Amino acid sequence: MKLRLAALATACTVALTPFAAAASGEVNIYSYRQEFLLKPLLDAFTDETGIETNVVFAKKGLAERLDREGRNSPADVVMTVDISRISELVERDLTAPVDNETLEENIPENLRHPDGKWFALTTRGRMIFTSRDRVEEGEITTYEELADPEWEGRICTRSGKHPYNIALFSSMIAHHGEEQAEEWLQGLKNNLARKPQGGDRDQIRAVTEGVCDVAIGNSYYYGVMLQDEEQRPIAEQVRIVFPNDEGRGTHVNISGIALTNSAPNRENAIELMEFLSSDEAQQIYAEANSEFPANPEVSPTGIVAEWGELNADTLSLQEIADNADKAVRMVDRVDYDN
Structure with missing residues (x-):
C-alpha cells in the first residue's frame, strides 16, 4: 500500500504494512x-x-x-x-x-x-516550570538549585528513567562528573513532592493544582498546552524558566x-x-x-x-548519548522512582 502521509502503522501494527521499495521519485x-x-x-x-x-x-x-x-x-x-x-x-x-x-x-x-x-x-529545552503564585520570579534559575534543601517536598517530575530525564541527567554527568551528579540527583529526589509519575504535562498540571511548586518538563509540551483551548488556563498558571540561561545554557x-x-x-x-x-x-x-x-x-x-531567546547548552548530544547508561545506573542507585 502507498498512502501518502497516512498512518500506516501503530505500536501494535508497525510490522504489517510494507512499502513498495525503490520506486522512482x-x-x-x-x-x-x-x-x-x-x-x-x-x-x-x-x-x-x-x-x-x-x-x-x-x-x-x-x-x-x-x-x-x-x-x-x-x-x-x-x-x-x-x-x-x-x-x-x-x-x-x-x-x-x-x-x-x-x-x-x-x-x-x-x-x-x-x-x-x-x-x-x-x-526543545528541558525547562523548569514554577507556580506564578508561590514562587517568585528568579527564585530558581539553574538545574543545580533543584537539589537545594529549600525545595524539599516542592518538586514534581516524571520517571527518572524516561529518556527526557536520562538525557538531562547525562548532561549533568558531563558537566560535573558522575559522583557530583549523583549527589545532585539524590538531592533532587529528596525534594520531590510525590513519587515520579505521568508525563511532562502532568507535572505542569500538578503545579497548578498545588501538588508541587516546581516541575521539570520539555518546552514543547508547554507550547502544546498554551495552544490548546482546554489546557491553556492550566499552562498560564506556571512560569517557564530557562535553566542556566546565564551560564552554560539550557539543556536541549x-x-x-x-x-x-x-x-x-x-x-x-x-x-x-x-x-x-x-x-x-x-x-x-x-x-x-x-x-x-x-x-x-x-x-x-x-x-x-x-518566551525569549534560548541560550542552549552547546554540549554535544552525542556525549549525552554516551553517558546514558551511566545515568540509568545512577537513577537506580538513588532509587529515584521509589
Whole structure:
C-alpha cells in the first residue's frame, strides 16, 4: 500500500504494512513523529521537488523492525523524537554516514553525529516550570538549585528513567562528573513532592493544582498546552524558566533524522534531509511543533519566540548519548522512582 502521509502503522501494527521499495521519485520514511506534525513539511518538500513521501508512523518498535528487515528494508530515513531513540539506531548499526556540505553548514556540530549518522532537525529545552503564585520570579534559575534543601517536598517530575530525564541527567554527568551528579540527583529526589509519575504535562498540571511548586518538563509540551483551548488556563498558571540561561545554557533534546543502511532511494532521502535543514523547512517545522530550529540561522516564531531567546547548552548530544547508561545506573542507585 502507498498512502501518502497516512498512518500506516501503530505500536501494535508497525510490522504489517510494507512499502513498495525503490520506486522512482519517492522517499520512504519510518517516523516516531505523528502525522499532523510532519504533514506541512512533507507537503512543502513534494511541492518543491516533486518527490513523493511514504510514511510509517509508530510509537515504538522501529529499530526492531529495521533490524529484522535488514538490507531488504524499504525505509530510506528514520525520524525520531529524542536522542536516545536515534542513538539506539546507531548502536544497532542501522544508520549510514552522510558526508554532506549542506547538512554540515545548516546543523551545528554538537547537534549531529560525529560521522554524520544522524542530524538534529529541531530542539526543545528541558525547562523548569514554577507556580506564578508561590514562587517568585528568579527564585530558581539553574538545574543545580533543584537539589537545594529549600525545595524539599516542592518538586514534581516524571520517571527518572524516561529518556527526557536520562538525557538531562547525562548532561549533568558531563558537566560535573558522575559522583557530583549523583549527589545532585539524590538531592533532587529528596525534594520531590510525590513519587515520579505521568508525563511532562502532568507535572505542569500538578503545579497548578498545588501538588508541587516546581516541575521539570520539555518546552514543547508547554507550547502544546498554551495552544490548546482546554489546557491553556492550566499552562498560564506556571512560569517557564530557562535553566542556566546565564551560564552554560539550557539543556536541549532533539528531534532528528538518520539515513538507513538499506535506503533504496538514497539520493531522494539525502535531498529530503537537506530540505528539512533549510531555512524554509526549519521555520515550518519549529512553528508547527512549538520547538526551536536546529539551524541557528533560523529564528523561532510564534509562541516560542514570545518566551525569549534560548541560550542552549552547546554540549554535544552525542556525549549525552554516551553517558546514558551511566545515568540509568545512577537513577537506580538513588532509587529515584521509589
